[in-house]
Amino acid sequence: MTSRTVEIWVGLFVVAGIAAMFMLAMQVSNLGTFSSGEGYEIEARFEDASGLKVRSPVTMAGVTLGRVTNISFDGKSYQAVVTMNIEKQYNQLPAGTSANIYTAGLLGEKYVGLLPGSAADPCEDEKLQAELEGRKPDLQGLDCKPQHLAQGSKIQLTQGSLVLEKLIAQFVSSFMDNKEKTKNK
Amino acid sequence: MKLDPIRNLGHSGLSFFQRLGRGNILFVNILRGSPALLLRPGLLIQQVYSVGVLSLLIIFVSGLFVGMVLGLQGYNTLVKFGAEESLGVVVALSLVRELGPVVAGLLFAGRAGSALTAEIGLMKATEQLSAMEMMAVDPVRRVLTPRFLAGFISMPLLAAIFSAVGVLGGYFVGVGLLGVDEGAYWSQIQANVDFDDDIINGVIKSVVFGVVITWIAVFEGYDAIPTSEGVSRATTRTVVHSSLAVLGLDFILTALMFGE
Numbered sequence: 001m002t003s004r005t006v007e008i009w010v011g012l013f014v015v016a017g018i019a020a021m022f023m024l025a026m027q028v029s030n031l032g033t034f035s036s037g038e039g040y041e042i043e044a045r046f047e048d049a050s051g052l053k054v055r056s057p058v059t060m061a062g063v064t065l066g067r068v069t070n071i072s073f074d075g076k077s078y079q080a081v082v083t084m085n086i087e088k089q090y091n092q093l094p095a096g097t098s099a100n101i102y103t104a105g106l107l108g109e110k111y112v113g114l115l116p117g118s119a120a121d122p123c124e125d126e127k128l129q130a131e132l133e134g135r136k137p138d139l140q141g142l143d144c145k146p147q148h149l150a151q152g153s154k155i156q157l158t159q160g161s162l163v164l165e166k167l168i169a170q171f172v173s174s175f176m177d178n179k180e181k182t183k184n185k
Numbered sequence: 186m187k188l189d190p191i192r193n194l195g196h197s198g199l200s201f202f203q204r205l206g207r208g209n210i211l212f213v214n215i216l217r218g219s220p221a222l223l224l225r226p227g228l229l230i231q232q233v234y235s236v237g238v239l240s241l242l243i244i245f246v247s248g249l250f251v252g253m254v255l256g257l258q259g260y261n262t263l264v265k266f267g268a269e270e271s272l273g274v275v276v277a278l279s280l281v282r283e284l285g286p287v288v289a290g291l292l293f294a295g296r297a298g299s300a301l302t303a304e305i306g307l308m309k310a311t312e313q314l315s316a317m318e319m320m321a322v323d324p325v326r327r328v329l330t331p332r333f334l335a336g337f338i339s340m341p342l343l344a345a346i347f348s349a350v351g352v353l354g355g356y357f358v359g360v361g362l363l364g365v366d367e368g369a370y371w372s373q374i375q376a377n378v379d380f381d382d383d384i385i386n387g388v389i390k391s392v393v394f395g396v397v398i399t400w401i402a403v404f405e406g407y408d409a410i411p412t413s414e415g416v417s418r419a420t421t422r423t424v425v426h427s428s429l430a431v432l433g434l435d436f437i438l439t440a441l442m443f444g445e
Contacts, residue, residue, distance in 0.1 A: 003227065003230075006230060006231060006234045007230055009238045010230050010234050010237070012238075013234075013237050013241060013339075014338075014342065016346055017341070017342025017343070017345055017346055018342070019349075020342070020345040020348070020350075021341075021345040021384075023349045024281060024345060024348055024352075025380060025384060027371070027374075027375075028277050028281065028348075028349075028374050028384070029375065029379060029380040029383065055379075057376075
């Protein structure tokens with residue numbers, strides 16, 4: 001075997017190895033689908049974020065728009081603070097969007113589902129309010145455009161995870177109540 | 186004498202630590218010789234050929250069949266729970282995290298490690314290494330360093346090829362034969378395999394295995410008793426010790442990487 005053929009074979013070997021690593025990185029892992037840093041962060045507070053994990057998907061209409069980047073606990077309000085990264089091409093989400101924690105399938109992963117709300121602009125609100133109160137609308141310092149979620153926005157309407165034990169406990173207690181009521185009658 | 190058993194114990198303990206010390210000194214000498222190798226890359230390329238390229242076939246075929254078997258077995262279990270869509274995750278995670286580095290390491294120990302030991306041992310038995318020393322050529326730098334570095338380079342590449350071919354093998358069986366949805370196979374993989382946690386850790390494992398296997402192989406050859414029997418024993422020891430080292434280290438590395 002001449003050294004030229006050896007060198008060609010070694011070159012092919014190295015290329016094949018690197019191609020395999022590249023394939024594992026792009027095709028097999030989440031690196032190809034996950035664009036980190038590209039986007040904006042929004043925040044939502046939940047009464048219960050059990051089961052949600054960092055990197056859980058954030059979806060709207062079943063399409064993944066981003067990922068959960070951080071979950072922390074607010075010691076003052078006793079709520080879970082969930083930070084989410086939304087990809088930058090989805091920058092038209094209305095400000096009134098609500099966030100819910102859902103379960104994929106019966107035993108599946110938890111994910112954050114966003115429901116679009118109104119993108120009402122504050123001028124319209126102020127005009128309505130003024131009309132009701134019978135005064136002149138004060139549009140000073142108000143941004144007369146439809147409001148969208150942007151970097152640092154906070155989602156106001158949230159619904160936390162449903163924990164199976166809680167549901168069962170609720171069901172059992174209401175069942176017992178009904179039983180007692182019928183007994184008393 | 187009554188003290189003989191204790192004396193034997195002490196003797197074997199001492200010789201164990203002597204071998205360990207010689208192995209460590211050799212390791213340091215090999216590393217110290219590696220910068221000089223930059224001046225003669227041809228030596229390294231020759232060794233990457235015999236250590237890496239010639240192992241390609243067994244790695245390729247084993248990877249394909251391991252992936253195909255994982256696809257079959259995983260499907261039969263998952264279909265009971267109606268979760269056959271997760272087949273891709275089962276195949277990809279077991280390959281990338283465990284089977285890729287470990288099985289490629291065991292095959293590498295059998296295919297390349299034994300050949301390295303036999304070659305170096307025979308060089309010693311036929312006094313080629315002594316002849317080099319007579320010519321003021323350091324056999325550690327001339328013979329051992331290129332072989333060690335070739336193993337260090339080849340092993341991660343072989344493990345990556347093993348995992349990639351295995352995932353494709355699982356794809357052929359799962360999607361082609363058993364009718365798992367093609368989109369679900371890949372999207373489930375992409376959703377559940379993490380680049381940092383799974384792929385990088387797998388690569389780290391394969392680098393560690395590559396270092397340990399070639400170190401053991403090179404040391405056993407260099408330390409072999411220069412007779413035909415000694416060389417054959419050294420070759421056996423290489424395969425046994427490096428396989429045990431791969432399995433033991435795999436447990437330790439897994440505990441460090443994936444343990445909470």
